[in-house]
Structure formats: structure tokens, C-alpha cells
Amino acid sequence: MTMIFGIPLQAFLGQLLIGLINGSFYALLSLGLAVIFGLLRVINFAHGVQYMLGAFAAMLMLQYFGINYWFALILSPLVVGLFGAVIERFLLSRLYKLDHLYGLLFTFGLALTLEGTFRYLYGASGQPYAVPAQLAGGTNLGFMFLPIYRGWVVVVSLLACIGTWLLIEKTKLGSYLRAATENPVLVQAFGVNVPVLLTFTYALGAGLAAFAGVLAAPVYQVSPLMGSNIIIVVFAVVVVGGMGSIMGAILTGYMLGIAEGLTKVFYPEASNIVIFVIMAIVLLLRPAGLFGRDA
């Protein structure tokens, strides 16, 4: 049997694929964070909670209204995006003229409050959410047994990442967004409603997090803690990728997912710190991140 670094090739390929699956969640989440930071200059600590809300929205929709996974995949991001828009409009937008730290503290407080509320209502263990029947089961790839749902996660999140990148880098709306960040006063003078653009951006970021949440619901328990479990890793991804760099966030998400997956084979005990070790090294050598421009 072919061996790579002392483990069989088949096992190695399996782990690589699993890294890619986890990387998909990291990429989707860090993408939303990067969009919000890049355009609003807000360090959105509520991102993990928005992810959690996405999963809960899907579960509650199923429980109370019988709305299935496919509709939840669209509806839940809309609901959470709307919630994000309300938060941005009435609370967050008041903090833009202050130091970034205020935005961070506000979203952090919001995250703690919401997480605490859900923990009070639903307990910490979380609730199950079934894999949709169309995606149940798995297929044997020869080197590993791939649950179809996980394959779907990789494909869909890749599409969502590319779509968002195209929206911001290649469309007219995206160019307004980018211009509004560079010079809001000038863009406003051209007749573009900048505050609405910013609200839309925050809602987009929140919606992306919720989308990831719905994708994650069948894989993990829908639990109030799911957001805080992942948010710190996602921040590390954004830092490694370069704050504000959208493509950087996507690529780094996948890369770190794979790095983490491989650590689980070679030295499992270190699997929850490997991302932070990489972050420390990157910050030492390239303080602006792998894909960031020096500020």
C-alpha cells in the first residue's frame, strides 16, 4: 500500500476531503466576516451567533411550520439578514464615527445576550436536525465513505463563496459598495444612498452566516453554543487571510480546514490549536495577513 508521511494513502485522501468539508464552513463564515469588516470596518463578534440563529431558524421553521430544509436554506438567511439589518440600522450605525473598539464591544455584548437567551430556552445540549431525505446516505469513494450531505456542503459553500466574491468584485452594486468604503462623502454626492448600502452589507454578512448555520444544522447538533465554538477559529482564519480581503478569507478558510484535518491524523491533541499556531506565525512574518494589503 502506498504510504504518505507514514499513513496509508487512502486514509490520507480521506482526511484531506474531511479537511475540505470543515474548510467549507470556515470559508463561508470568514467570508461574511471579511465582507463586513472590509466594507463597514466593524469587527462583527455577533457572527457566530448569527450562524447559530440560522441553524435555530431552520429548526424552528421545521418544528412549528413544517418548512423543510430546502426552503429553510433560503428563508433562514433572509430572516437572519433582516434581523441583521435592524441591528445595523438602529444600533450599530450609531457607532461608526467612534473607534472600532465600540463596534466590537457592541457585537460581543449582543452575542453574549443572544447566546445566553437561547441557552436558557433550549439548554446546552442542542437539538437534532435531520439530514434532508434527498441527501441522506453516502457513497463509497474507494478511499472513504462520503456522506452525500457533506459532499453537498462542499459544493454549495463553494458556489456561495464564488457568488459573493463576484457580487462584490464584478457587479455595479459591488463597485458602489467598494467606493462607499473608500470615500462615503463623495459617493453620497453622486446620489448613492450610502447608509442603505451599509445596512445591506451587514445584512448580507449576517445572511451568509445564517446560510452556513442551516448547512451545519444536519451535521452538528443545533446548539446555542455552536456559534461560540467556531467563531474564534473563524476570526483566526480572517486574520491569517488578511482582514478585509474577501478572496483571502475564502482561500484561507479551505487551507486551514485542511491543515486542521491533517493535524487530527498526525497529532490529534494539537488539532484545536494548530490554527492559532499558524495565525501566530503569519502575524509574525506578514502582519497584514497572507492576502492582505499593508495598511
Add this chain to the structure above:
Amino acid sequence: MRKTLLASLALVLASSTAFAQNATGTASDNKIKIGILNDQSGVYADFGGKSSVEAAKMAIEEFGGKVLGMPIEIVDADHQNKPDIASNIARQWYDTEQVDAIMELTTSSVALAVQAVAKEKKKIDIVTGAATTDLTGKACSPYGFHWAYDTHALAVGTGGALVKQGGDSWFFLTADYAFGYSLEQQTGDFVKANGGTIAGSVRHPLSSTDFSSFLLQAQSSGAKVIGLANAGLDTSNAIKQAAEFGIVQGGQRLAALLFTLAEVHGLGLEAAQGLTLTEGYYWNRDDQSREFAKKFFERTNKMPNMIHTGTYSAVRQYLKAVEKAGTDETEAVAKAIHEMPVDDVFAQGGTVAKNGRMIHDMYLLQVKKPDESKEAWDYFDVLDTIPGKEAYMDPAKSGCDLVN
């Protein structure tokens, strides 16, 4: 540069979500004060958590809120599964708040740390939430007790049942701390003593969300049984993801070595059906257990597992011991706890060994299929009763220096 600075600040902030809940209550001497210290917000919050505080209150109410004419008070705090936080709270409780006994102590690393503090300060601690046998082994205390279950009982119960059914090669997924090691080692020893083999093991960090890498390693090991030497949400996630990766369909069996009613409820019968597990209490076992469970349900909206009921039993027995000793002085109360048999809804004919181990019967349970469950929370069939003497380690072999 500023951006990265902010980002690192953000990370520091996030990693210290630390929010120790401060204990309330005032200091006084003519009071019996019991502290419930457990995980109320993390991976083991449903395992015991705030509901255990209710269980403790139920025991206190049975005494009319008073013993020997002294009022009984209760305080509780969230230790966040961190031994340093737990030790600080324990010190504060024992030193400045006149807490007489600390109970529950979920998470083995926490229980070991707090029992050391209690021993040093000559105070009572009764562990119901943690599993490691070290608590009544090399770390035993003359004032420390281990009440509900331990890794040995789980190994004998769940491990034994699976070996009997032909599960003779094992691969372990182990939580990377004291409890996981202890559970893996004792189950492994038990499997080997019965002619089985250990194909390998992998250690995962506490509260992992993704087990697929580890499961894949377990799958490729070809072992007949995958032993989950972890607990709480970790076990639930591992079971759920094992189903996804076709592990059970592939012919391998899962052994959730520490799994209780609370986790089965979270996981749902669909995913949990067929699992074999060991608990010291099951609410739907007889009339007495049902009666207690009903009262508990009215207060917490959930049925109790062995941790909740164990905490109730520990508080009740402690108060009875104070009554018998006629004082709340540590030596006298500890002596009374050692001498008195335990007879309540949790344990029938339980005895307390010299090393502090409360020896009582354990139950081997199997999770029902969804269509076999007649009512909400009706989750288990009782397969077997494991007599206390078999379930628990012989105190003479425990390595505790209090046993001659």
C-alpha cells in the same frame, strides 16, 4: 498594522468569555451551607447543570429547610470545566462564605482539584458529576466522597455487556483529559482481561465539534467496537457523525461509555436507538423512581438522570449525617457518612467504603427504538442490574492510603 492589532485584541477578548457566576449569600456560623459547583453553560451543562441545583433543593425541602434547628442554605456556581476557576470558587466558599460541603463537581479534572482543596481545608466534598476512580484512589480524601458512578462501573457495565456480545476488538475515541484516560484505561483493561484486544485509540480535545477525522481513523482500524471514552455533547456529536459515515451500517458497534438520559434526549431516539449504556438511576424503573422523577420534572421540565438524582441523594445523605452527628463539624459528619447505609430513590442498600466510594447497584440500559417508546422520556429498557460489588473497584485495590 492597526487592523491586525485590533484583530488580536478581538481574539483575546473572545477567548476569555469567562463569566464566573458569583455565589450569593452571606457568611454565618449557625447555618448549614451547601455549594453546588458544576458546569452550567458548557459541554456538560445538560448532564447536571442548573437542574442539579433544583435536585439539591428538593432534598433540602424534605428537611423543611432546617437541620438541628439551623437553617440550610444553598449556593451554586458555574466552574466552566476549568480546574483553576473551580479551585478559586471552592477556596472562597470554604474560607469566607462558611460553605460546609461542596457537591456535584462535574468534570474529573475539576473534581480532583476541588477535592484537593477540600482535603487541605478539612472540608467535605461529595462528587456526583465526575467519573475518574482516582477520586477514591490515589487522590482520596477522608472527607471526600464519590457518589453516583465512576469509570470502573462504566467499564464493567457497558464494556462488559459488549464483550459478552462478541465485541472483542476495540478502538477508543478518548477525551484528552483525566476522565478520558481513566475511562479508556479501565475499559481497555476489562476488555483485555476478557480476552479482547485494543486496536488503537485517538485523543480528541474536550468539546470538539467535528469528529469525522477521528471516526475515519476508527473505521479504518477495523475494530469491532468503537469505544467513546468521552461525555456530554462530545459523545452526542460523535454518535451522530458516526451514523453519517456509515459506521454502524459497516458492522462496527459504538459503545458510549458515559451517556445519560439527558444526552439521549438531545440526540433523539432515531440516532440513539440500540445504544447500550450504564447509569446508576433510571426514572422509569419502578414506582419510587417515577415518583421522584415526576416531582423533578415539575420543577425543571426534564426527567432526571443519575447526576441529578445522585446530587439529590448526596445532599440528603449529608443532611442526615449532620443530624446524626449532632454537629456540622467536618470529622464527625464524615464519620457519620461513612457509617450510614444509603437508602433513597437513588441507591437502595448503598454503603460507603473507607476510600469514600459509595457502592450501589448500577443498571445496564439499552436505548429503545422510536416506536417502542410509549411516552415522552420513555427511552430505556433495563437489561440488567449490576450489583454494586461487581460494578465498583474493590477498595483494597483502589490505591487509596486510607484503606489498610
